[in-house]
Amino acid sequence: MADQDVKRITAPFDDATARSLRAGDRVLISGTLLAARDAAHKRMVECLERGEALPVDMRGAVVYYVGPSPARPGQVIGAAGPTTSGRMDAYTPQLLQQGLKGMIGKGYRSAEVAEALRRYEAPYLAAIGGAGALIARSIKKYTVLAYADLGPEALAALEVEDFPAIVVMDVEGGNYYEMGQQPFDRL
Amino acid sequence: MKEIDAETISQAVARLAVQACCHLPDDVLQALARAGKEEASPTGRAILEQLIDNAALARSENMPICQDTGLAVIFADVGQNVRIVGGDFESAIHEGVRRGYTQGYLRKSSVAEPLFERKNTGDNTPAVIHTRIVPGDTLRLRLAPKGAGSENKSLVRMLVPADGLEGVRRVVLEAVRAAGPSACPPLVIGVGIGGTMEVAALCAKRAAARDIESHNADARYAALEEDLLDMVNKTGIGPQGFGGLVTALKVHVEWAPAHIASLPVAVNFNCHAARHAEVEL
Numbered sequence: 001m002a003d004q005d006v007k008r009i010t011a012p013f014d015d016a017t018a019r020s021l022r023a024g025d026r027v028l029i030s031g032t033l034l035a036a037r038d039a040a041h042k043r044m045v046e047c048l049e050r051g052e053a054l055p056v057d058m059r060g061a062v063v064y065y066v067g068p069s070p071a072r073p074g075q076v077i078g079a080a081g082p083t084t085s086g087r088m089d090a091y092t093p094q095l096l097q098q099g100l101k102g103m104i105g106k107g108y109r110s111a112e113v114a115e116a117l118r119r120y121e122a123p124y125l126a127a128i129g130g131a132g133a134l135i136a137r138s139i140k141k142y143t144v145l146a147y148a149d150l151g152p153e154a155l156a157a158l159e160v161e162d163f164p165a166i167v168v169m170d171v172e173g174g175n176y177y178e179m180g181q182q183p184f185d186r187l
Numbered sequence: 188m189k190e191i192d193a194e195t196i197s198q199a200v201a202r203l204a205v206q207a208c209c210h211l212p213d214d215v216l217q218a219l220a221r222a223g224k225e226e227a228s229p230t231g232r233a234i235l236e237q238l239i240d241n242a243a244l245a246r247s248e249n250m251p252i253c254q255d256t257g258l259a260v261i262f263a264d265v266g267q268n269v270r271i272v273g274g275d276f277e278s279a280i281h282e283g284v285r286r287g288y289t290q291g292y293l294r295k296s297s298v299a300e301p302l303f304e305r306k307n308t309g310d311n312t313p314a315v316i317h318t319r320i321v322p323g324d325t326l327r328l329r330l331a332p333k334g335a336g337s338e339n340k341s342l343v344r345m346l347v348p349a350d351g352l353e354g355v356r357r358v359v360l361e362a363v364r365a366a367g368p369s370a371c372p373p374l375v376i377g378v379g380i381g382g383t384m385e386v387a388a389l390c391a392k393r394a395a396a397r398d399i400e401s402h403n404a405d406a407r408y409a410a411l412e413e414d415l416l417d418m419v420n421k422t423g424i425g426p427q428g429f430g431g432l433v434t435a436l437k438v439h440v441e442w443a444p445a446h447i448a449s450l451p452v453a454v455n456f457n458c459h460a461a462r463h464a465e466v467e468l
Binding site: 039066067068069070071072075078079080081083084085086106107108126128129130131132133134136137150151152166176177179180181182183184185186187 | 367
């Protein structure tokens with residue numbers, strides 16, 4: 001992965017950024033990501049179902065599926081690799097409808113999510129699963145925004161600098177898992 | 188009769204928890220390095236390099252390799268001539284997990300009840316404890332933290348004897364394809380064959396927690412381990428599911444006697460962070 005092959009982008013995503021990303025692109029993201037996983041997603045969707053506003057503005061937001069380990073004194077955050085995205089599939093279309101413009105996690109997504117990604121023009125990216133210590137280096141600030149009682153599952157803002165990710169699903173339906181695996185499938 | 192103090196057990200478990208979560212064993216590191224030489228995909232090779240860098244960083248900064256520091260699964264081989272004093276055995280282990288996960292800044296990932304409240308216990312207790320009473324006067328504790336990304340893709344299938352070897356291969360292949368990138372390949376795969384439903388699952392779990400360089404003592408099952416590894420690595424899933432030759436670092440098989448009408452098969456996944464630490468007291 002030579003440096004010139006890496007795209008530098010900013011989060012939150014504007015429409016042009018979301019549309020420009022292609023399956024297989026390596027990116028370094030700077031700016032602000034939202035951190036949310038299972039329990040925070042459940043609460044946000046319950047919030048919408050009650051007709052209430054979300055605790056954060058989803059427009060342009062890029063959500064990172066992460067539940068970090070606790071920071072030691074002097075550290076910003078503990079290990080902070082991605083969690084399995086598929087568990088968020090049930091909630092994702094509703095958040096896309098609220099303006100969510102990107103997601104970072106790991107693993108396959110459902111057909112419903114794939115369809116919603118095209119419809120709302122939002123890409124899905126993967127970070128390296130398990131590389132929690134390495135990824136933590138790109139996180140400069142961790143601020144809990146809501147649901148503090150959820151501990152590592154709280155809704156939080158992450159200030160990031162050169163956060164490494166790979167585009168898996170783009171707004172035109174490109175899928176890097178399929179493209180990458182196919183040439184090596186010998187069964 | 189040898190006496191072991193409950194406090195000694197707690198201290199050992201606390202130490203094992205931090206060691207297992209922050210120090211990837213050398214055998215796993217070597218397997219990742221070897222995989223990097225075998226991998227044909229440039230993306231795959233870059234990922235394997237980053238996993239090695241991640242492990243080195245985690246070790247030097249005493250940070251967990253992965254944020255999911257798992258449930259603390261403990262395999263305890265208790266010598267029958269050992270007597271635990273100053274407390275009870277299981278409470279001593281839970282206390283060790285509580286200390287290790289709290290004082291070691293490890294993530295607390297256990298909920299007290301699974302369906303209705305799902306309230307975090309706050310100290311990663313209880314541990315999952317598998318105890319065997321064995322001859323001798325030593326207590327061997329092996330701690331293998333189990334994250335959910337890989338664990339969630341594990342399964343048990345109740346085959347019948349006529350399904351045979353092909354049935355076993357089919358179950359493993361289906362499981363690996365369904366897990367794809369979610370279980371964080373390159374994987375270490377534990378396969379349990381035989382027993383009853385729960386015995387097959389436990390065999391798979393013990394197999395997944397084995398040292399990476401180990402192989403089954405029975406030559407036929409050792410050959411099956413190689414055969415399954417070859418098959419899994421032909422799926423093309425590759426490191427992190429981005430495609431490549433290395434989908435698994437190893438497949439380990441454990442078996443157990445079974446009913447004349449049964450052929451249970453269990454598959455338990457470990458991600459590339461095949462963490463474990465062991466002590467003998």
